[in-house]
Amino acid sequence: METFKRTPLQLFNLPQHFFIPLFQRPYVWREEEQWAPLWSDIRRVAERRIEDPRSTATHFLGAVVLQSNQARVGRLTTWNVIDGQQRLTTLQLLADATSAILADAGDFRLAAQLERLTHNDDVFVEEGGSRLKVRHLNKDRAAFEEVMTAEPPVDHIGLAHRESQIVLAHAYFSRIVEQWLGPVDSEVFAQKAKELATVLVDGLQLVSIELEASENSQEIFETLNARGTPLTAADLVRNFVFQLLAEQGDDMVRAYEEDWPFETKFWAKEVSVGRNLLSRSSLFINQWLVARTGEDVSPQSTFTRFKSYVELETSESMAELLRVIKVQAQQYESWTEAAARSGGSLSRTETAVYRMHAAGVEILKPLLIWLHEPSRKLSEETINGIIDAAESWMVRRQLLRLTGSDLGRIVTDVIAANSLASESELVDRVVSQLARLNVTSTYWPGDEEIRQTLATESAYTRFQRGRLRMILEAAEDEYRKATGQPQIERMGYPIEHLLPRAWAETWPVADRDQAEDRQAHVHRLGNLTLLTRSLNSKVSNSAWLSKRSALQDHNTITLTGRVIKRTETEPWGETLIDERTSELIETLLRVWPVPEGHHGKVVDPQTKAGDWVEIKHLIEAGIVAAGDSIVATHRDFKGREATLTAEGAILLDGRRYASPSAAGAALRQSPTNGWYFWAVRDGRRLRDVRAEFQNSMPADTL
Numbered sequence: 001m002e003t004f005k006r007t008p009l010q011l012f013n014l015p016q017h018f019f020i021p022l023f024q025r026p027y028v029w030r031e032e033e034q035w036a037p038l039w040s041d042i043r044r045v046a047e048r049r050i051e052d053p054r055s056t057a058t059h060f061l062g063a064v065v066l067q068s069n070q071a072r073v074g075r076l077t078t079w080n081v082i083d084g085q086q087r088l089t090t091l092q093l094l095a096d097a098t099s100a101i102l103a104d105a106g107d108f109r110l111a112a113q114l115e116r117l118t119h120n121d122d123v124f125v126e127e128g129g130s131r132l133k134v135r136h137l138n139k140d141r142a143a144f145e146e147v148m149t150a151e152p153p154v155d156h157i158g159l160a161h162r163e164s165q166i167v168l169a170h171a172y173f174s175r176i177v178e179q180w181l182g183p184v185d186s187e188v189f190a191q192k193a194k195e196l197a198t199v200l201v202d203g204l205q206l207v208s209i210e211l212e213a214s215e216n217s218q219e220i221f222e223t224l225n226a227r228g229t230p231l232t233a234a235d236l237v238r239n240f241v242f243q244l245l246a247e248q249g250d251d252m253v254r255a256y257e258e259d260w261p262f263e264t265k266f267w268a269k270e271v272s273v274g275r276n277l278l279s280r281s282s283l284f285i286n287q288w289l290v291a292r293t294g295e296d297v298s299p300q301s302t303f304t305r306f307k308s309y310v311e312l313e314t315s316e317s318m319a320e321l322l323r324v325i326k327v328q329a330q331q332y333e334s335w336t337e338a339a340a341r342s343g344g345s346l347s348r349t350e351t352a353v354y355r356m357h358a359a360g361v362e363i364l365k366p367l368l369i370w371l372h373e374p375s376r377k378l379s380e381e382t383i384n385g386i387i388d389a390a391e392s393w394m395v396r397r398q399l400l401r402l403t404g405s406d407l408g409r410i411v412t413d414v415i416a417a418n419s420l421a422s423e424s425e426l427v428d429r430v431v432s433q434l435a436r437l438n439v440t441s442t443y444w445p446g447d448e449e450i451r452q453t454l455a456t457e458s459a460y461t462r463f464q465r466g467r468l469r470m471i472l473e474a475a476e477d478e479y480r481k482a483t484g485q486p487q488i489e490r491m492g493y494p495i496e497h498l499l500p501r502a503w504a505e506t507w508p509v510a511d512r513d514q515a516e517d518r519q520a521h522v523h524r525l526g527n528l529t530l531l532t533r534s535l536n537s538k539v540s541n542s543a544w545l546s547k548r549s550a551l552q553d554h555n556t557i558t559l560t561g562r563v564i565k566r567t568e569t570e571p572w573g574e575t576l577i578d579e580r581t582s583e584l585i586e587t588l589l590r591v592w593p594v595p596e597g598h599h600g601k602v603v604d605p606q607t608k609a610g611d612w613v614e615i616k617h618l619i620e621a622g623i624v625a626a627g628d629s630i631v632a633t634h635r636d637f638k639g640r641e642a643t644l645t646a647e648g649a650i651l652l653d654g655r656r657y658a659s660p661s662a663a664g665a666a667l668r669q670s671p672t673n674g675w676y677f678w679a680v681r682d683g684r685r686l687r688d689v690r691a692e693f694q695n696s697m698p699a700d701t702l
Contacts, residue, residue, distance in 0.1 A: 002210050007202040008091060012117045015124035016077040018134045019069065020085045027140050027165050029086050032296070035172050037304035038090065043180060044312065045203050046195045059199075062087055063207040067215070076124060081134075082211070090169060092118050092134045092148070095200050097173040100152030102193055104676075105184045110197040117201065118148065140166050146671070155673030158661040233302035234262055234281035240307055244318045259322045261329040266336075273299065273362060283362070284332055288325065290366035291373070294416025296409050324374060331372050332365075345487040348384040352391050354490065358470035359398060363407050364390050370415050378423055385427040390414075392592035393434045396445040396600075399471070399588070400453050401462060406441040410434075435598050446600030447589050454585050455578075460495070460523035469495060472530050472559060475587045479558040488557065494534040498563060498572055499527050500541040507543070521574045526581030529560045544571045613690050615660065616648025623693055630660075630678040633685060637667055642678065650674075660686055 004010075029035060041059045048057040064084030081088060099114035119131040136144045143161035147154065147170045156162055156171040181192050238260065245252050261267070267281040278286075278299055286302040289295075289309065297305045314321060338346055339354035346354060349368055356364060367390055370376075371383045394407065414430055421429050437443045459468060472495065476488045499507065501522055509515050521527060532554060534540075539550045544567070552564050566576060594600070618624045626646035632638065642652040642663055649656045650663035657663035660674025668677075675687040 001212070001215055004208045004210065006206055006208045008095070008117050008204055008206075009201045011206060011208060012133055014077065015120045016079065016133060017120075018066070018079050018081050018088065020081045020089070020134065020136045020138060020140075024081070024085050024138055026138055027086065027089050027144075027169070029090055029169065030165070031168075031172055032298040033300035034086070034090065035169060037301055037308070038094075039173065039176055040304070040308050042094075042196075042199055042204070044308070046192070046199045049195045049199070049203070050191060058203050058205050061091070061204050061206045063209060064088055065209045065211065067211040068213045076120065079210075084206075087206075088134060089136075089140075089144070089166070091204075093166070093170045094173045094177075096148050097154075097170050098177050098196060098200060100150075100154055101174060101178050101181065102197070104152045105181075105189070105193070107190075107193055110193055113197055113201055140164070143167055150671040151668060153673045153676045155661045155664075155671055155676075158659075158665065158673065159671050232279045232282045233299065233306075234267075234279055234285055236303040237285055237306050238262070240303070240310075241318060241322060244310065245322075248318055250317075250319045255319060255322060259319075259326045261326045261333075266333055267329075284329060285325075287362070287366045288328060288369055290408075290412055291370035291415060294412050294419060296412045327374055328369055328372065332369065335368070339490075342491050343489050348380075348387050351487075352387050355391065355395070355470050355474070358473075359395075359467045360464065361394070361404060363394055363404065363411060367411050367414065370419075378426070382423055382426055386430050388593075389427070389431045389434055392594060393437075393444045395471075395592050396450060396594075398467060399450055400445055402445075403441055410437065410442050431595055435595050438601055440602055443600055443602050444594060444598065446594060446598055449600055450589060451582075451585055454525055454588075455581060456520075457525065458520075458523040459525040460497070460528060462523075465495065468528070469493070469530070471525075471588065472528065474591045475584055476530065476557060476559050478587050478591050479562070485558075488530075491532075493530045493532060493557075496529050496531045496535065496540065496560075497522060497527055498529060498547075499577065500547075502537075502541045506541060517574060521577045524577055524581050525584050526577040526579070529563060530557050531560065532556055548572070613693060614648055615644060615650070618689060618693055619644065619646070619648055621693055623689055624680060628680065630680055630686065632664075632667065632677060633679050634668065634677055640667060650678075 038061075045057045045059050049055045062084065064087065065082040066079040067082050069078040069080050095114045095117045099111045099118070102108075102114070103111035118133055120133055122131065125131050130145065132145065132148055134144075135141075143159075143164035143166040146159055146161050147156070147167045150159065154170065154174060156167055156174070159167055161167050177196070181189055181196070183189065241260070242252050242256065245255055262281040262284075267279065267284070269280050270277045271280050271283055273283060276299060282299065282302060285306060286297055286299050289297045289302065289305055293305070293309060293313070295305070310318065310321065316324070335350050335353045338344075338350040339357055349372070352364060352368065356362060364387070368387070371378055371386060390411075394404075397404065397407070414433055417433060418426060418429050434444050459471075463471070469492070473488050473490070480487065499518070499522055503518065503522070504515075507518070509518055531551075535547075535550060539547060542550075548564060548567055551560055555561055555564065563572070563580065566580070570576065615624070619626060624644060626644055628644045629641045630644065630650070632640040632642075642650050645651055645656065649658060650660060651657075652663045652666065655666070657666060660678050661672055662674070664672035664674040664677035675690060676685055679685045680689060
């Protein structure tokens with residue numbers, strides 16, 4: 001075994017194949033966790049070199065383990081990739097995407113330099129063999145070969161494996177690199193292109209661990225990946241923080257003892273976030289980052305985003321930033337501990353934390369951190385007004401059992417859109433932003449939809465117990481507020497059915513229809529209450545007079561007391577359940593109100609990013625017309641024409657094609673982005689004509 005520090009040029013320059021074995025897991029890297037942080041690091045190195053031509057800045061990519069393969073493919077040396085296939089694959093996709101962009105821009109010299117990293121020269125490849133240097137033997141093979149051999153500019157949507165993570169990665173890097181380079185005719189394009197290509201060729205570093213064919217690769221793989229305890233995001237942040245403090249000349253010992261807040265049992269506790277378990281310190285740092293950046297930072301990318309924020313985006317020293325983190329961590333710990341206490345009234349922020357914990361969500365935590373940032377100095381009235389609106393938006397969606405998967409993005413949007421707003425307008429801005437949401441995945445439901453849904457909802461079976469108890473506690477607190485009483489104790493009180501689930505013996509009805517109606521009422525909101533202690537099953541299932549007496553003897557809860565009073569002259573049954581359901585709904589609407597006149601209108605848009613636009617839409621809008629000619633722009637097919645048909649098809653050499661990409665692919669005999677490939681007679685590419693069409697449409701239709 002030998003270990004080398006290599007650049008991509010040193011690793012990939014020779015004619016060779018790197019085989020990713022069949023047993024290796026498929027490609028799993030994603031945008032937030034890996035692609036975006038990698039691109040951020042590479043872009044940073046390139047920009048440093050642009051700013052200072054003498055700079056030799058580099059970026060370390062990590063390690064790969066390769067094993068010499070005794071078999072050869074023709075004249076080519078071959079390696080098996082034992083570890084590091086995710087980063088090798090990503091590096092290949094990034095280099096190829098950049099090469100395609102540069103080739104399409106006409107910079108064939110730089111494009112060829114990058115192509116040498118990904119493709120072997122034809123002279124070394126046997127007839128019918130693959131030119132690709134990295135070869136997947138697992139299920140990613142077809143997708144990788146398709147996208148890596150597509151002619152530029154690559155039409156990712158037109159590829160057969162367009163939903164593969166491999167193709168999505170190539171599409172991401174194509175988009176992000178093109179955005180960074182800017183227009184081809186701009187003054188900085190050439191400089192940026194040169195530096196980016198240079199960084200991709202020799203500005204990155206990998207540790208290459210290279211094994212002989214006879215060595216035990218599995219033992220080395222297990223040692224690298226399966227032994228020891230993985231570092232948490234908070235561990236990585238801590239190491240980075242104190243290294244940076246040392247570089248900046250600060251007292252690390254004092255900072256650790258006085259300002260680093262995360263070395264207690266509270267912060268070491270693992271908490272559940274979706275399907276993941278995170279240390280509370282890692283979760284807080286993630287949520288603090290969201291509050292600071294207004295970005296949706298995934299738990300997996302917490303460290304890389306923290307590092308880039310500190311290095312590139314804040315003017316505060318590490319010592320200053322650490323003191324802010326300490327203050328906000330102490331606030332966070334105080335809220336959490338208050339919410340966990342069983343007695344005593346809570347502040348508005350503490351109540352929001354308790355309700356999130358009861359409902360099993362963390363959605364609003366970044367917003368709370370943002371509102372309480374020391375430099376913001378918001379009044380309690382402003383903070384409470386924003387929490388009221390955000391919690392109403394969140395809980396109303398929970399009452400309707402709507403998805404919460406996209407709500408984190410909305411919280412980040414609120415933070416990003418209002419970070420510079422004055423306090424005098426902040427509440428109105430946030431309320432208006434939430435009220436404008438109009439798609440199913442994020443809208444703020446109105447009163448009437450809540451009424452209609454909860455009136456017949458089987459609340460006991462549809463809501464998770466902690467969430468249902470929180471809802472009933474909120475109604476109880478609303479009743480108590482009217483009489484100046486303290487909040488209900490948070491003791492995990494049992495939820496009781498007033499009309500018992502086993503009602504048949506002691507609550508008989510006359511016929512089958514009445515039985516079905518009664519059963520339909522058993523789990524409704526109006527039939528549920530909280531008790532300070534559970535009734536035994538005999539009392540719980542007894543006739544109403546006996547059960548009412550038992551409730552009266554032990555009740556200290558307003559929810560139940562109102563039922564006892566209501567049944568002084570009328571036994572409990574379906575009519576009273578319906579009445580109480582309506583009453584509780586109106587109470588919940590007061591707890592979680594919406595702005596006056598808000599109805600929660602939903603208008604689901606068509607697909608984003610123009611993917612839904614077809615030639616027929618351009619014809620209908622009068623931007624192009626049936627019978628118009630379009631011409632190829634690719635250098636190898638200059639002058640080739642096709643014709644638009646009335647129904648939006650493309651007529652080429654007597655054959656009809658459903659889309660520009662299909663027609664371009666037929667002409668070139670390879671996957672083609674037709675919106676780039678074809679132009680109208682005045683020289684505008686179809687992508688520009690499509691943009692004109694999109695810009696002419698009202699924003700709420702896109």
